[in-house]
Amino acid sequence: MAAPPRLAARLKAQRRARRRRVARRGSQVLLAVLPLAGLAWVLLVSPWLAVDEVEVLGTSRLSVAEVTAVAAIPDRTPLARVDLGELEAAVGRLAPVARVEASRSWPGTVRVQVHERTPVAGVAGPQGFALVDAEGVLFDTVPELPAGLVGLEVDSPGADDEATRAALTVYGDLPVALRADVRTVRAGSPSSVLLVLADDRQVVWGSPGATETKAAAVAALRRLPGSVVDVSAPGLAVRR
Numbered sequence: 001m002a003a004p005p006r007l008a009a010r011l012k013a014q015r016r017a018r019r020r021r022v023a024r025r026g027s028q029v030l031l032a033v034l035p036l037a038g039l040a041w042v043l044l045v046s047p048w049l050a051v052d053e054v055e056v057l058g059t060s061r062l063s064v065a066e067v068t069a070v071a072a073i074p075d076r077t078p079l080a081r082v083d084l085g086e087l088e089a090a091v092g093r094l095a096p097v098a099r100v101e102a103s104r105s106w107p108g109t110v111r112v113q114v115h116e117r118t119p120v121a122g123v124a125g126p127q128g129f130a131l132v133d134a135e136g137v138l139f140d141t142v143p144e145l146p147a148g149l150v151g152l153e154v155d156s157p158g159a160d161d162e163a164t165r166a167a168l169t170v171y172g173d174l175p176v177a178l179r180a181d182v183r184t185v186r187a188g189s190p191s192s193v194l195l196v197l198a199d200d201r202q203v204v205w206g207s208p209g210a211t212e213t214k215a216a217a218v219a220a221l222r223r224l225p226g227s228v229v230d231v232s233a234p235g236l237a238v239r240r
Contacts, residue, residue, distance in 0.1 A: 050076040052108040059114050061096045061140055067112060070094060071102075079104055087112070095139040121152035121168065121185065132157060134172055136164040151184040151196075166190035169208040175215050192232075206232025 051073050056064045070090050073082060084102040091100045091112060101113045117137060122129035122145040131140045132152055136159040145151060150171060154163045167187035171179065184196035195203040203218055217237035221229045230238040 050108060051079050051082060051110055053110070055105070055109055055111045057111065057113045059116065061116055062094060062114065066094065067091055067114060071110070071112060073110060079106065079108055079110070082110055084110075095137075098133070119146070119149055120172070121150045122146070123152050123154075123157045130157070132164075132168070134168055135159050136161065136168055150182055153184060153186040155188065162190040163187040166208050167193050170195075170205055170211075173208065173211040175211075178215055178218065200227070202228045204228065204230040204232045210234060 054068045054071055054073060056067045059067060070093070071087050072090065073087070082104065084104070087102045087110070088100050091097060091102070091114065096116045097114055098117045099115045103111045103113075105111050117131075117133040117139050119131035119140070120134050121132045122142070123132060123138065124145075125141070128141050128143040129145045129151075130138045131142060131146075131149075132138055136157070138157060152164070152167060154161060154167060157164050159165075164187070166189075167185045170193045171182065171185045174182065181197050182195050183198050186194045186196065191207040193205040193207070195205055197203065201222070205214060213234075214231040214237075217231045218229050221231075221237055221239040224239045226239040228240050230240070
């Protein structure tokens with residue numbers, strides 16, 4: 001049975017009002033979403049905020065070109081889409097790099113701050129001297145041992161080699177005056193570190209540790225005749 005005219009008109013009016021409310025809410029959502037969509041497009045898609053410069057700071061051994069080549073940011077990549085963690089990992093794999101921090105500088109610059117390794121020793125080889133940092137990492141080769149660096153003689157130089165780490169630990173822990181007098185550090189094993197001084201005298205140091213006691217014994221025994229000072233045994237120092 002058909003609805004009375006008055007009831008039908010009321011239902012029709014309610015449907016129109018409901019459609020208007022739905023349309024109004026849809027318009028409000030659209031008005032809220034459009035600016036966000038526009039911002040996302042500007043940041044992630046448009047060329048307006050694309051990378052137009054890679055600024056490299058802190059390099060001396062590495063060139064800017066070497067760092068930017070490894071960073072490998074495609075031309076006109078939106079700055080917001082640059083993966084800084086991936087960039088840091090890529091640059092960090094360069095041998096002379098100890099650590100690196102990458103950041104964005106709007107509107108279009110990626111800044112790469114490089115901290116290069118500091119050499120403390122050199123390992124002689126057919127191409128010259130491989131530079132070694134305090135952690136035992138070999139990261140560069142130079143024709144001659146730079147002034148201020150000690151020669152390192154171990155069988156398998158490297159950060160994973162226990163003899164290398166022991167030799168560098170002993171050398172790094174020495175008092176300044178004694179360290180300045182060391183020309184070469186040798187280690188056949190982690191417990192057999194030997195120091196060759198500038199006057200060719202040798203100090204059998206043994207294992208790392210007890211630095212203050214051993215250094216005091218070396219200072220006292222160097223005044224006596226002989227070419228070797230052995231302080232490897234705890235509490236016992238020998239000159240021969």
